Amino acid sequence: MIKLQSGNNPLFALQCLLAGIKMLGHQELRKYLLIPLVINLVLYSLAFVLSYYSVSGLIQHMIPDWLSWLHWILWPLFFISFIVISFFTFTLLANLIAAPYYSQLSAKTLQIISGQRIDPIEAAWDKVFFAELKRVGYLLLRVLPLLLLFLIPVVNMIAPLLWAIFAAWGIAMEFMAYPLENNGLLFAEQKQFLQQARWGVLSFGGVTGLGLSLPVINLLIGQAAVIGATLYVYKLSTNSNTLSAEDTP
Template sequence: MMLDRKGNNPLLAIKFFGEGIRWLGNSKLRKFVVIPVLVNLVLYAVAFALGYLYLGDMIDRLIPDWLQWLRWILWPLFFIGFFIGGFFTFTVLANLIASPFYGMLSAATLGIAAGESATVMEVPWLRVVKAELRRAAYLGVRAILLVIISIIPGINVIAPLLWALFGAWGMALEYLAYPLENAGILFSEQRKLIGSVRWGALSFGGLAAAGLAVPIVNIVVAPAAVIGATLYLREIEKK
């Protein structure tokens, strides 16, 4: 597979991300969207509930009565930390569990876009999970390097920009992978292909990352990104 250079256009990537959101209402895709959304919803609710109970218990045990005013500081920090931490841990875990369904969603999207029935190609579950773990390892190593950069005085001034780029690139690799895996393209080649349209991919991944950082909205961002990525790749693939 080769990708057309027009895929580098950020506006094209943004357009197809919007198409992914619009296609969430497609009745032919509904059964492929429902399960990933439920997975996201359950994980999000469990993580939030456990975090809420843990912090409440910790505050009750550690903060004396005369420092109760600290609750007004700690609770907002909890919510901020939950959504920032959730961006990485929640997204990785949710995508790992829902990855087989995302592959089917991508295949169904491609079939509908081609004017065919929503035929779903069965991708071996173990192969899908292995691909997810390879991506997680690739991103994890780079995240550790960014953490180190973030605590080095002087250099850490550029850390926010690097984290933003890292998030956008990671989400591009994540969601563009599903249609590529359905085409039989493995992770090492995926990186080269996505790198050939880097600016478009970063724009697409940046929108996905921003959406995943928004509470409630992030529950439907992942399936929308899978649909949008499939349509985007279909548009820029050289026939």
């Protein structure tokens, strides 16, 4: 039974995420980190190369020689745009592909901190994949209304804040899913859990989202978030709001 008394504490949630970062170097977790890392590296590398050559060709065809000085403006814009687009697309795609490995990473983390043998809930890869798509669908249905807020005068002043909150919620929902699934909670129950621990969950998702938006850091923050989310759920299930040295080996 998961207790939520301390789940709303933002400091506790961030403490769990920090502990997850520290556990990245744990000897027993390394093999679970490699495949998601390779997936991210391949996706980002392909996306960067394809984007670079596409933009380069577009600039050469669209910008005449006498406006060549615009290259100094367009290329910085390209790199900024790549970071933004990769955050909203390739990070999501990488999580979809890495979902089965993240589930195993969460189970192994739980085994380490609990001292008991834990096996992830057995599920076919396609079921895991479609579970991810269900979460994506839930989030996409709410993206369009939020985007429309940017077009409404006065309301568009608070639209960026609402978008940031929504992004934090979606990211937390993604990474909390793995330990919650290993606790036997389905999608509807996961949403109920997140709603009852809203402030802690939003803090966790917000900081994780910031890490996902930073180059290099975003290659490992996903794995750290899975570990941190596992610690978060485990400590709530044991009705404790502190992390001991034994929990973060």
